[in-house]
Amino acid sequence: MAANLTPQYLAAEARYRAATTPEEKLAALEEMWRELPKHKSSEKLQADLKKKLSAARKALQQVERKGPGQANPFSIPRGGAGQVVLLGTPNVGKSSIVGGLTSAHVKITEYPFATALPVPGMVHYEDVQIQLVDTPPVTADDVPAGFPGLWRSADVLLVVADLASNSVLEDVETCLNHLAERNVELTDGPREHPAQPGAMLKVPGLVLANKIDAAGADERLELLRELVGTRARIEPLSTRDPERMARLPELFFKLVRVIRIYAKPPGKKPDLADPFILPAGSNVHELARKVYHGHEHRVRAARLWGSGVADGQNVELDHILHDKDIVELHT
Numbered sequence: 001m002a003a004n005l006t007p008q009y010l011a012a013e014a015r016y017r018a019a020t021t022p023e024e025k026l027a028a029l030e031e032m033w034r035e036l037p038k039h040k041s042s043e044k045l046q047a048d049l050k051k052k053l054s055a056a057r058k059a060l061q062q063v064e065r066k067g068p069g070q071a072n073p074f075s076i077p078r079g080g081a082g083q084v085v086l087l088g089t090p091n092v093g094k095s096s097i098v099g100g101l102t103s104a105h106v107k108i109t110e111y112p113f114a115t116a117l118p119v120p121g122m123v124h125y126e127d128v129q130i131q132l133v134d135t136p137p138v139t140a141d142d143v144p145a146g147f148p149g150l151w152r153s154a155d156v157l158l159v160v161a162d163l164a165s166n167s168v169l170e171d172v173e174t175c176l177n178h179l180a181e182r183n184v185e186l187t188d189g190p191r192e193h194p195a196q197p198g199a200m201l202k203v204p205g206l207v208l209a210n211k212i213d214a215a216g217a218d219e220r221l222e223l224l225r226e227l228v229g230t231r232a233r234i235e236p237l238s239t240r241d242p243e244r245m246a247r248l249p250e251l252f253f254k255l256v257r258v259i260r261i262y263a264k265p266p267g268k269k270p271d272l273a274d275p276f277i278l279p280a281g282s283n284v285h286e287l288a289r290k291v292y293h294g295h296e297h298r299v300r301a302a303r304l305w306g307s308g309v310a311d312g313q314n315v316e317l318d319h320i321l322h323d324k325d326i327v328e329l330h331t
């Protein structure tokens with residue numbers, strides 16, 4: 001049970017949740033295993049960890065067997081609170097965005113096609129991290145093999161437009177057409193799975209209209225708004241403007257549609273350093289499932305400090321949680 005877990009275990013678990021490579025995942029799981037108290041009340045957790053360890057070992061073996069050149073480079077394990085994937089034609093500023101917000105080693109060049117493989121980095125937003133993936137460019141007649149799979153699996157998809165370029169309208173149209181050909185469209189709302197086969201998958205996302213600092217950018221932005229119409233929201237950006245760049249992490253956080261919940265053991269202070277990340281709209285029961293890993297049936301009551309209720313108010317298990325709520329679970 002969670003109360004017996006050591007801080008080292010919880011730290012390793014946080015690393016596991018943030019891990020982006022099979023090596024990191026396995027290392028974190030091995031540490032969790034070493035730190036897990038091996039007694040009766042943690043049996044379910046032990047079994048769960050064993051399963052995860054064996055899956056992580058297999059995943060790593062597979063990567064090693066295939067060799068670096070053969071694994072699908074676009075299969076990028078999610079890290080942090082969600083995965084944000086960039087999509088754009090050459091030279092629009094994709095790598096500049098990732099380079100400006102993360103410590104990932106991206107190449108920023110004045111010549112196109114410098115990014116041959118996707119490069120993930122982590123963006124910090126308050127107490128969470130969000131994964132941001134730099135990607136190779138698409139053109140009207142070339143989409144790198146494997147890339148469309150990432151469009152479908154991403155939590156958020158951002159089409160990057162270049163307002164310094166006279167071809168910005170065509171280039172954005174190219175990206176939206178590639179998505180439409182794979183039955184993907186952007187939505188300003190929550191992710192929507194196709195109602196019937198062949199229908200559109202709606203992935204949360206928007207058009208980041210970069211280089212708003214360039215000459216003629218304002219006029220191009222107006223034309224772009226007319227072209228895109230209701231198909232996507234448009235957010236202007238300049239990677240050279242620190243204020244606009246500083247607003248991106250919050251934008252990403254809103255688009256990944258998750259909430260941070262701080263779990264509080266009865267009679268103790270909440271752990272404000274390490275929130276549980278849940279999909280927006282989750283309730284107390286779903287939090288219990290995340291905290292107690294299969295023992296959630298033991299949670300019978302909860303008290304909540306946060307939005308819309310009096311401090312410490314008792315709430316039902318189906319109570320919908322909000323970002324930054326503090327919850328005390330009673331077994």
Ligand SMILES: Nc1nc2c(ncn2[C@@H]2O[C@H](COP(=O)(O)OP(=O)(O)O)[C@@H](O)[C@H]2O)c(=O)[nH]1
Nearest residue numbers: 091092093094095096108109110211238239240
């Ligand atoms: N004026 C202007 N240039 C930019 C901006 N962002 C990126 N660039 C330049 O655009 C070029 C391509 O950038 P890069 O990030 O490599 O684009 P990518 O090919 O989409 O990854 C580089 O010369 C950047 O310095 C911006 O906001 N304003």
Ligand SMILES: [Mg+2]
Nearest residue numbers: 094095114115
């Ligand atoms: Mg690039």
